[in-house]
Amino acid sequence: MNGFASSRCRGWAAAGMVLGAVVASFVYLGLDLRGLFAAESMRSMGRFIGEFLSPDLSGPFVATTARAALQTLAVSAVGTVLAALGAVVIALPAAGRWGGPAAVAARFVLNLLRSVPELVWAALMVLAAGLGPFAGVLALALHTLGVLGRLFAETLQNAPRSSEAALRGAGAPRVAALAYGMLPLVAPQWLAYTLYRWEMNIRMAAVLGFVGAGGLGQMLYFHLSLFQQAQSATVLIAMFVLVFAVDGASARLRRGLAPAHA
Secondary structure, eight states, X not given: OHXXXXXXXXXXXXXXXXXXXXXXXXXXXXXXXHHHTSHHXXXXXXXXXXXXXXXXXXXXXXXXXXXXHHHHHHHHHHHHHHHHHHHHHHHHHHTTTTOHHHHHHHHHHHHHHHHSOHHHHHHHHHHHHOSSHHHHHHHHHHHHHHHHHHHHHHHXXXXXXXXXXXXXXXXXXXXXXXXXXXXXXXXXXXXXXXXXXXXXXXXXXXHHGGGTOOHHHHHHHHHHHTTOHHHHHHHHHHHHHHHHHHHHHHHHHHHHHHHHHO
């Protein structure tokens, strides 16, 4: 009973600390919730939302939005593919396959890549490569490489090595044993991780346009800055349709892969 009471006291103490931290954060930041729900604020938000209820569905603008959606899709796909290819290479040293020093160096690079947000990478790549989709591709590829490299390395570390060891014991070269004994085990999981990151990169590719990386995000930023809510609503609809379609297709593919790596 004493142990149970002590554990309950610790739980209440932890909850009290979290609650105190939340209250202190509100006080420190000076958040004015009353101003948010004031009558004038509610009327302003109502007018703003009402202006979005009549999207611009004219043929030329819909065609322009469709081209921007395809550009966003292409940016996310190319960035994800480049990141996956790089992750396959760097996962080997990160998993300890090339010794301790190489593992430390590879993990340092992966930590560095994924610790920088995509928007920051995009701002840097716009300076390096100029405005346009190429900067978006590079930004997504660099950040996603850090994420996928870590996931691929952990998959390699956790996969059973019995098949690879059997091939090595039969006299197979190290590369052949890895290719035929280990990669078939981890490839479905790697593909599932890549598809999931592609889903996330679709959303991020749309956001990267706000810093000049092209696609739907750049269109949305342009029309919002001119207070053209009808055109902005059309772009938002295109974003939703694109994300919904890619999420559905990727989810079906990952469900099909589930038996392979269950």
